[in-house]
Amino acid sequence: MLTEERHRIILQLLKEKNIVKIHELVDLTETSESTIRRDLSLLEEGKFLKRIHGGASRLQGKLQEPSMNEKSSKNLHEKRQIAQFAAGLVEEGDCIFLDAGSTIQEMIQFLPKKEIVVVTNGLMHIPSLLNKEIPTYLIGGFAKQKTNAIIGRGALESLNLYRFDKCFMGVNGIHPQFGFTTPDQEEAMVKQKALSLSREAYVLADETKFSEIAFSKIADIHEAVIITNELADETKDLYRSRTTIKVVTP
């Protein structure tokens, strides 16, 4: 059995079980304990897992891309519902802005087969957009490694070339007083700019984002329509007076 093959098996097993024991792996792969230990050491070095006494455990850093599976399927389902609803708002002839980030990425698959134009700062959206043969414009600027978003002065200048019918974005915090917020200042500026260039603005957020505050402010609460799933009634009331909330019914 090849090294890489074992590594795949180990990671696969970890995904399912959160914790694997050394002996389990020895039996499964029919190799020696030494070999498995070496494997675990290597994988730990590569930040794929954490070694613990007797085995290894999964690490839930955000660094883990495939930990998408870890997100409870409920959460994912909600996210998708919100995304689908948002995509339904797009109309023939629209020019829309799509923010970088995984929330918005879910939207793309639901975008209608109409004549639309998409502008985005999300590098991760490009393959799927082109795949759907949607005319796509990317704004210029600095390519941020961690989030795969385009940010910076170039991004703002670039946006000036466009006007949008609708823009869609994800945020990290929604708060009655502090408005929409996100951790990265540069990304906040891009969102802000895009929002100011749109006739209609939509923020996609599941219930976990409400009453949260992140570092950098994007806009006041009334400047965008919030698309979300079921909310506690008292939360709803808190926001209803200040802005529009579209609640996706399952």
Add this chain to the structure above:
Amino acid sequence: MLTEERHRIILQLLKEKNIVKIHELVDLTETSESTIRRDLSLLEEGKFLKRIHGGASRLQGKLQEPSMNEKSSKNLHEKRQIAQFAAGLVEEGDCIFLDAGSTIQEMIQFLPKKEIVVVTNGLMHIPSLLNKEIPTYLIGGFAKQKTNAIIGRGALESLNLYRFDKCFMGVNGIHPQFGFTTPDQEEAMVKQKALSLSREAYVLADETKFSEIAFSKIADIHEAVIITNELADETKDLYRSRTTIKVVTP
């Protein structure tokens, strides 16, 4: 069994299994280990798979160019030599423009670990550039599906924000009278603009590009230094009088 035939078998098997072992392939094709090793090396060069100890594994594609099946390994080798030479021209502190396209993509792996800044219109370059932790700026504009390049008005406007120490580009035709040419007019405009913003301009081209003419003109022959591999003497003379040619010695 023909080389091509073996390659096809190997790739087919990889599609099904994610991992293939050397001995598996030796048995299957009834050739020697040496031959299989050579095959795997070639296929790895062409970015079709990744060699691992004891076999090979499938590489899960990023934003790779899929339509480039005709890579002959000889051609690829030349291309790589040219790319390596070009990368060697990059100096500490340089701000360089990298054109979209597979020729330039080869350069990235050879870029020196110095403080440099890269601006590009090639979406396919982004993953490897970010991977090397090189500060990267993408210009804005229309994302062209076929070539994964950013083009159009936005691209030209975007470029205006920058000035380059050096720019590197691929072309389709080089001709004493007609200059540098490429099939797509929009891409030609981007190349032209980038070239005009650079202190020094370099065109990377193997011998097959000489005396060819494509539809859209980028610049006159004297406006860029040509980096190429061995040339017939008469070809060399034809261009030497009008521009600089750097010949990469193998």
Add this chain to the structure above:
DNA sequence: CTGTTTTTGAAAGAAAATGATTGATTTTTG
């Protein structure tokens, strides 16, 4: 047919992976 290039297989030494063993360290058990 002859000389050249390309492809192939074999072989040798280098490099990597493996499994067993050692004694140290940690955890469990009494």
Add this chain to the structure above:
DNA sequence: CAAAAATCAATCATTTTCTTTCAAAAACAG
């Protein structure tokens, strides 16, 4: 708390795989 059990890191000999080199075989061109 201390002994017993389990797990661990480190080392080493062995096996497997890799790279390089070379010569024979095959394909090719003139």
